[in-house]
Amino acid sequence: MTTLSPSPCLLTRRTFTEYLRVAVGLEEVGQRESAIDVLREAETLLPERPESLFLLGGVYERLQCWEKASLFYGKALEARPHAARVWHRLGIALLHRDDLRGSIKALDTAVQQDPAIPEYATDLSMVLSRDGQFEAALGFAQSALKMQPDDANALNNAGHILQCLNRSAEALQFYDAALQRSPDHPVIRFGRATALLKSGDFFLGWQEYESRWLSSRTVRADIDASVWEGESLKGCTILVHHEQGYGDTLHFIRLMPILAQRGAEVVVQVPVPLVRLMQRVAGVSRVVSVLDPADSFDYHCPMMSLPVRLGLTAEFVGQFPYLSVSEEDMTTQGGKLSAQVQGSCQPPDFIVGLVWSGDPRPHDLRATQTDRRRSMSLETLRPLFSVKGVRFVSFQMGAARHQVAETGLPLVDGTENILDFADTAARLSAVDLLITVDTSMAHLAGGLGKPVWMLSRSDACWRWGDAGTQTAWYPDMRIFRQPVAGDWGSVVNDARLTLVRLMDLYRGYQHESGE
Structure with missing residues (x-):
C-alpha cells in the first residue's frame, strides 16, 4: 500500500477535500474501484457550495463515472447557472453518456456565456459533428481558430468536419497544419490518412493508414512470426x-x-x-x-x-467476382428462398433484398454514434413498397429485424437459421438486387458480383470517395448519397424512382422474351 493509496477504512475524520485528494491518488496508481468508494464517502461530507459540487463532479469525470459527474455538475449549476466552465464540463460528461442533444445544449450555453474561450467552441464543434450537424460544427471550429489559429485540436476538428462534408482536399490543409503543431498525434494522423484515401491519394493514404497502430489498434504479439513488411514471399x-x-x-x-x-x-x-x-x-x-x-x-x-x-497506388478491383458459393448451396438455400418469395407467380416478380441498419457496436461510443447516422428505420423504406412487380426479402440481422413485424410491411424474412456469411451469400443468389445501407452486406453482395444499391449517409466512409454514384471497388454497385446529413427521404425517393425505371425495363424484357 503506497502513501497515495490508503485503505478507505483509514479515512475517518478526514475532510471533504482530503477525500478528493486520496481518490485522485488511488486513481493514479490504478485503484479505480477504491477511488470510487472514497468518493462515496466524500459525498457524505459534501459542503453546500457550488465549488465543492464542481470539484466532486470533476473527480468523478476523471474516473469516467459520467453519470455521477453530470449529476454534480448539474447541482453546481442550480446554485450558479452562469458558470461557463461548469456548463463546459457538463457538456463533455453528457457526450460520454451518449446524450448528444444535451451535450450540445450545455456546450452552446458555455460558448454563449463566455465566447472568448476557444476550447468551448472547439468542443462544441466536435459534438455537433458527432450529431451530423456538420455545417454548424464547421462554423464553431472556425470561430475557435480565429481566437487561437495554432490550436491543434481545433485544426483537427476542422479537418474532420470538412472531410465529413466531402471536401477532403480542403481537409488535408487543416490536418497538415494540425500536425505541424502536434506531429505525433495519432488521432490527427489517422484522420489525415482517411482524408487522403477519400480524396483518392491511395499511395500516401495507405502509408499514413498505418498510424492506426499508434492509437486505436494494437499490433498482435501472440504470433511467433515477423510482421510482413513487403519481403519476398517465395516459398x-x-x-x-x-x-x-x-x-x-x-x-x-x-x-x-x-x-x-x-x-x-x-x-x-x-x-x-x-x-x-x-x-x-x-x-x-x-x-x-x-x-x-x-x-x-x-x-x-x-x-x-x-x-x-503490396504497394497499391489506386483502387484495386482484381479478379472479379472474388467471393462465391457452391452450386449446391445456391440450389438448396437460394432456390428455396426464391420459391418461398415467388410462390406460383408467373411471370416471376423482381426480388429485392433489404438491409436498413448496421451493427450499433454499443461497446464503442463513437462507432455507435456513427452507426446512428448510417442506419435508418424500415419505415423509412416504405415508399419502395409502392413499386409494382417487386417482392422484398429482409436480410436484416440484429435487433432491427424486429421492425418487420412492427411495420407490417410485406417482407419475407430471408435470415431464418442463417449461421454464417456463406449461408447469407447462398440466399443472396435468390435476389435480383440488394438495397442496403453501408454495412458488411454491401461488401458481401459487391464481392459476389451481385447488383447492389448502397444508401449512404452524407459523410460517406472514405472508401466511397467524396462524390459519385459509382465505385471502382464494385462494378455492379450504385451509390445513393444523402444530399445533406439525415436526409434519408431524398435517398429513398431517388431509389424508388430508379427502381420504377428498372422495373419498366424488366417487364419489357420479360415481354420480349415471352416469359
Whole structure:
C-alpha cells in the first residue's frame, strides 16, 4: 500500500477535500474501484457550495463515472447557472453518456456565456459533428481558430468536419497544419490518412493508414512470426488476419491472389462467421478461426496493412467476382428462398433484398454514434413498397429485424437459421438486387458480383470517395448519397424512382422474351 493509496477504512475524520485528494491518488496508481468508494464517502461530507459540487463532479469525470459527474455538475449549476466552465464540463460528461442533444445544449450555453474561450467552441464543434450537424460544427471550429489559429485540436476538428462534408482536399490543409503543431498525434494522423484515401491519394493514404497502430489498434504479439513488411514471399507461409469489421475483411480479401502469385502459402484467420466463405477465395490455402499452437508461419500481416505492403497506388478491383458459393448451396438455400418469395407467380416478380441498419457496436461510443447516422428505420423504406412487380426479402440481422413485424410491411424474412456469411451469400443468389445501407452486406453482395444499391449517409466512409454514384471497388454497385446529413427521404425517393425505371425495363424484357 503506497502513501497515495490508503485503505478507505483509514479515512475517518478526514475532510471533504482530503477525500478528493486520496481518490485522485488511488486513481493514479490504478485503484479505480477504491477511488470510487472514497468518493462515496466524500459525498457524505459534501459542503453546500457550488465549488465543492464542481470539484466532486470533476473527480468523478476523471474516473469516467459520467453519470455521477453530470449529476454534480448539474447541482453546481442550480446554485450558479452562469458558470461557463461548469456548463463546459457538463457538456463533455453528457457526450460520454451518449446524450448528444444535451451535450450540445450545455456546450452552446458555455460558448454563449463566455465566447472568448476557444476550447468551448472547439468542443462544441466536435459534438455537433458527432450529431451530423456538420455545417454548424464547421462554423464553431472556425470561430475557435480565429481566437487561437495554432490550436491543434481545433485544426483537427476542422479537418474532420470538412472531410465529413466531402471536401477532403480542403481537409488535408487543416490536418497538415494540425500536425505541424502536434506531429505525433495519432488521432490527427489517422484522420489525415482517411482524408487522403477519400480524396483518392491511395499511395500516401495507405502509408499514413498505418498510424492506426499508434492509437486505436494494437499490433498482435501472440504470433511467433515477423510482421510482413513487403519481403519476398517465395516459398513462405504468411498468416493474414482479420482486423476491424466484417466489411473490411470482405472488402480486402480480394488481395489474397496477389500474395499467392508471389509464391506464398496464404493462411487466413477470420471470425467463425467468415470461415466457410473465405475457404472459396482464390489464393487462400487454409482458413482458421483459432490458431493452433503447432502452426508455423514465416510472416503475418493484418488485413488492412496489405495495401501498403503490396504497394497499391489506386483502387484495386482484381479478379472479379472474388467471393462465391457452391452450386449446391445456391440450389438448396437460394432456390428455396426464391420459391418461398415467388410462390406460383408467373411471370416471376423482381426480388429485392433489404438491409436498413448496421451493427450499433454499443461497446464503442463513437462507432455507435456513427452507426446512428448510417442506419435508418424500415419505415423509412416504405415508399419502395409502392413499386409494382417487386417482392422484398429482409436480410436484416440484429435487433432491427424486429421492425418487420412492427411495420407490417410485406417482407419475407430471408435470415431464418442463417449461421454464417456463406449461408447469407447462398440466399443472396435468390435476389435480383440488394438495397442496403453501408454495412458488411454491401461488401458481401459487391464481392459476389451481385447488383447492389448502397444508401449512404452524407459523410460517406472514405472508401466511397467524396462524390459519385459509382465505385471502382464494385462494378455492379450504385451509390445513393444523402444530399445533406439525415436526409434519408431524398435517398429513398431517388431509389424508388430508379427502381420504377428498372422495373419498366424488366417487364419489357420479360415481354420480349415471352416469359
